[in-house]
Amino acid sequence: MxxxxxxxxxxxxxxxxxxxxxxxxxxxxxxxxxxxxxPWQLITSTFTHKDLFHIFANMFTLYFFGTSxxxxxxxxxxxxxxxxxxxxxxxFFVALAPITGTKFVSAIGASGAVFALGGVLAMLRPQxxxxxxxxxxxxxxxxxxxxxxxxxxxxxxxxxxxxxxGLLFGVAAGYLFKQHRF
Numbered sequence: 001m002x003x004x005x006x007x008x009x010x011x012x013x014x015x016x017x018x019x020x021x022x023x024x025x026x027x028x029x030x031x032x033x034x035x036x037x038x039p040w041q042l043i044t045s046t047f048t049h050k051d052l053f054h055i056f057a058n059m060f061t062l063y064f065f066g067t068s069x070x071x072x073x074x075x076x077x078x079x080x081x082x083x084x085x086x087x088x089x090x091x092f093f094v095a096l097a098p099i100t101g102t103k104f105v106s107a108i109g110a111s112g113a114v115f116a117l118g119g120v121l122a123m124l125r126p127q128x129x130x131x132x133x134x135x136x137x138x139x140x141x142x143x144x145x146x147x148x149x150x151x152x153x154x155x156x157x158x159x160x161x162x163x164x165x166g167l168l169f170g171v172a173a174g175y176l177f178k179q180h181r182f
Contacts, residue, residue: 001067001070002075003066003070003078003079003082004066004067004070007047007059007062007066007082007110008059008062008063010047011047011049011055011058011059012055012059014028014044014047014048014049015048015049015050015055018048018049018050019050025048025050025106025108027044028041028044028045028047028108029041029044029045029048029106029108030042030044030045030090030093030106031104031105031106031107032093032094032102032103032104032105033097033103033104035090035094041090042087042091042094043083043086043087043090045090045106045108045109046086046087046089046090046109046110046112046113047110048108048109049108049109050108054108054109058109058110058114059110061114061118062110062113062114062117065114065117065118065121066078066082066117068125068128069081069117069120069121072121072124072125073124073177078117080173081116081117081120081169081170081173082113082116082117083113084116084169084173085112085113085114085115085117085119085165085166085170085173086110086112086113086116086166087112088112088116088165088166088168088169089111089112089113089115089116089159089161089162089163089164089165089166089169090107090112090162090165091165092112092161092162092164092165092166092168093107093112093159093161093162095161096161097161100161102159107159107162109159109162111152111158111159111162111163111166112159112163112165112166113166115145115149115162115163115164115167115170116166116167116169116170116173117170118141118145118148118167118170119145119167119172119173119174120170120171120173120174120177121141121145121170121174122141122142122145122171122174123170123171123173123174123175123177123178124177124178125141126140126141126142127140127141128140129141130144132144132147145167149164149167
């Protein structure tokens with residue numbers, strides 16, 4: 001639980017900081033055309049949020065996925081999934097920027113890291129059932145994670161590329177954990 005609290009505190013600190021000092025957003029955000037001269041953006045962007053709903057949604061999901069992942073894998077592997085998943089999300093956003101026309105678009109948010117947690121959990125506990133509003137009955141976690149990815153991919157201004165990168169890393173890590181190879 002300590003790892004989740006640390007992530008929550010970092011995200012809240014940066015959230016309040018960029019709302020007090022909006023000029024910091026440019027420094028912390030991931031912008032594909034700047035990333036090779038500003039490599040810290042690959043990680044700082046994953047701890048940066050500008051609006052209240054964005055940070056709430058990511059931290060709420062972090063809490064639920066993260067609690068289960070921590071129990072299953074322990075703190076060390078949790079940190080690996082979270083941090084590498086966030087970086088993979090950033091790398092996917094950068095790699096797909098020329099194709100998607102987002103080379104000059106900045107991205108922020110923990111969604112890539114959170115989708116990595118969702119992906120690893122879906123691989124380790126594919127039959128785990130969860131309630132998802134407005135569906136009246138529990139559904140398999142894998143369907144909720146995949147459905148969340150698909151639904152969010154159709155919303156403008158959402159960095160679906162980062163979600164995809166985090167999700168794919170989480171699924172691969174979950175597979176390796178399940179095979180006892182990682």
